[in-house]
Amino acid sequence: MIAVKHLNKSYATRAGQVSALQDINLHIEKGEIFGIIGASGAGKSTLIRCLNLLERPDTGSVEVGGVAITDLKGKQLRLARRRIGMIFQQFNLLEAKTVYGNVAFPLRVAGFSKPETKRRVAEILELVGLSDKADVYPSQLSGGQKQRVGIARALAVEPAVLLSDEATSALDPQTTHSILELLQDINRKLQITIVLITHEMDVLRHICDNAAVIEGGRIVESGPVEQLFYRPESETAKQFVNIFNYYKDGNTQEKAVIMR
């Protein structure tokens, strides 16, 4: 579904070029939930933003559903982005629009008719469990509800891929759990491929099939999640597993604190 080949990205700063990603190669299968884990500053956010070209890589290619999106721009890129939904840590909902308006936004962009939009919004709000909140403004919602709206918006035009940029990092443990369950549910029901980045081992363990560990802008390890847990090879993976194991037996409150 997604193939990243020899991707490099650097930023120009006062001190010169700073490399953010180096020679990233990834292969993500259709229908799987793929996790990318790393400490803050490791480059995971840059990486996921390269998948829908919110950041343009310097070199290398990104293919999504057989389309080399790194070759696209303008209208072609906008069309390709409709096949890739994205959810964000800060939700990024439009405060000027109701829940309905937020979910309808991508549908209007994609040229859906009014009745179609109405039907689709109702359907998708049902899926995320917010049917009764259609006329409410985002500021009246809790964090978890906001993220559900974010998910509904991202899924409205039935994309093939969902990118999750730390979608649960601003949520409390219980809400995180319910959002992860929702993502898993969506993955099963809609056969959508999900790529999520996180700094929580718990998130990986919970819903990911395969994962990659990113460290200093490089992928240092990748494979099935169990393998990362039982035979971690990279320093980052070992650290994450150690922290996880240390707190595994503690009470959930304590664990929640350190995991966040």
Added chain:
Amino acid sequence: MKEDMVELLWTGLQQTLYMVAWSSVFALLLGSLLGVTLVVTEKGGVLPAPRVNGLLSTAINGVRSIPFIILIVLLLPLSRLIVGTSLGPTAAIVSLSIGAAPFLGRIIESSLREVEPGKIEAAKSVGAHPFTIIAQVIIPEALPALVRGMTIAVISITEFTAVAGAIGAGGLGSLAIRFGYQRFRTDILIGTVLLIILIVQILQWTGDYVSRAIDRKRCKSE
């Protein structure tokens, strides 16, 4: 207090309101265009064009650095060209609109910048066209801030009309100078000042009311 006072003040008030209203409309149109262009053309904006941005920014700074009373004088030929005269309230509207537009442009620019970049990214991620992002995301999200900024701008235009009154624009400013200052009519002077204070208060109340109403509709507490 003389019997002509009420009539003089009434005419002055009408002229001032006429100038403020039309100058605000034109300055707002021009200023919105400038402000939106400044925001979207900057590096990393939705329609990046750094060269256009740099030129526009410099031009705005240029116009803004000319003292307003001198700008009016500079624009007199233009007023004559557009409305056929360089005297009176209608002529002043030309100078006021053009003089206030760069200021409004900057105010609108700074209001639009308050929109979180994440919201714009979210719109980009669903494949929205840059014009859709401007119309559906940037402007509506910034609306309460825009209303507050425009209130400041319209009040400034009110002050400008008084300055324009000094060189033949008419209105309350002109009354204050011609009667209050040159003919020692203190009653007229005080009358004009009170009326201008009243206009400014009403503008501020209206602006506050509208921006608060928008926030309240979106259920945002201040």
